[in-house]
Amino acid sequence: MNNSEKIKVLYIDDEPNNLVGFKATFRFDYIVFIASNIEQAYNHLNANPDIRVIMCDQRMPDKTGSQFFEEMRGQYPLPVRMLITGYADIESVIDAVNKGHIFRYIKKPWTYIDIKSAIEEGNLYYSTNSLLEVKVKELQSAYEELGKFTYIITHDLRGPLVSVMGAIELAKSMDSIDELKELVGMMDAAIKKLDEFIKNTHEYYSIKRGMAGNEAINFNAIVADLEALFRIAGRMDNIRFTVNVNQTGSFYSDAMCIKIVLNNLLSNAFKYQRNTSVDKFVELDIDVADNNLQIVVRDNGIGIHNDHIENIFLMFYRATSEESGSGFGLYNVKDALNKINGTVEVNSIVNQGTTFKVLIPGKANGTK
């Protein structure tokens, strides 16, 4: 066992001989800190917040061990507390248990086995508690997310559905085929919005789940797949799409995260075009050099106003009234980039266009 894995133990006793004896006995098993008074004990705790087990003598000149435990517990709740005493004083035991919340009561003179087993069990208790704390935090953030999602489901998912319900009701009393066709066209858009939102939700959970992968990325194949999907969906109609892939050597990263980034940036570039523009274009440049990936997505669309630019990566933030935005896409981009240590910057001028520049460091082949 190397030093970093050793359990840190603090032993407090006003008799120097006991301290020396303790340290000599356990210095190979644990990282031992010794203190002959309370002040020294606090110094150790401040300098080593990862001390896991504290053993304290009950009878000391300035304070009893149980008083010390009672007072330090608020500031340092994590270390496991054990009281050592030579006196079978029932009052002090009761105090130590009730006020100091001690884990073990060890009688002097102690044996190697007494202390060793107490520390091992204390350490197990400490690990379980720490794990519990981590889990509680995860659970809290999961609850917060759930709250956010429930809220979202009530409008972003319900909104298009309710629109279509209203449209169906209206259609029942419509006679003109032309009007009906117009209505069906709008219903189609509402349903597509709903579908996009559900797909984005799926992406969101895919990013959250599991560790980042490590696979060789074939950019030409990913771009070809995406292009085919956009083309089938009619998203690229009348938009000039140019792709430049410059790749020297292989690039390893999480393919799903990279697909999510490319998909959302391209999807936005195609979506937020100016209707009146005669020469609509979207450019995608992918450069891989020295195990670094740079993706640039450039369009000459509606652009993003300065007031909104710092908020565009926030969840459910929408900077435009363009009907099919879910407020989810760029949040997922940011989230996916966080997972693979990527960064993104954006430059935009209203009515001239937007450029997103993404940098992603590659993983060394085979490392996890």
Next chain:
Amino acid sequence: MAQNKKLHFIVIDDSKLDCFIAEKIIKSTGKCESIKSFLQAREALEFVSKATVDAQSQTIILVDIQMPVMNGFEFVEAFEKLPKDISTHYTIYIITSSINENDLDRVHNYSSVKQFLNKPLTSNNLAILLNND
């Protein structure tokens, strides 16, 4: 309000489909003198603050809550800051697909909001609203 009096309507909703539905239903009541739809609340606010109002006329505003850039609540807050001689000619109804209690509770905080309506807007709901007016 007299039953036979004609009303003006303003619909504010970022969904084209919802605007379309609202327009059709409003027109079908036969009480509609004019109707204007806005996909952006900011444009509607601009319109309301600059429109010349006929002292006798009354305009009903139907506004959605969830909209990008300026949402329904922000619209209502800005509307309440308009001069009284403008705002008095308008009645605001919030129309929403939200079933979130916080959103619905918040509606009561605005004195200018008469009530909220659930989407989808139907001829029945609108008729009840106009008759109660």
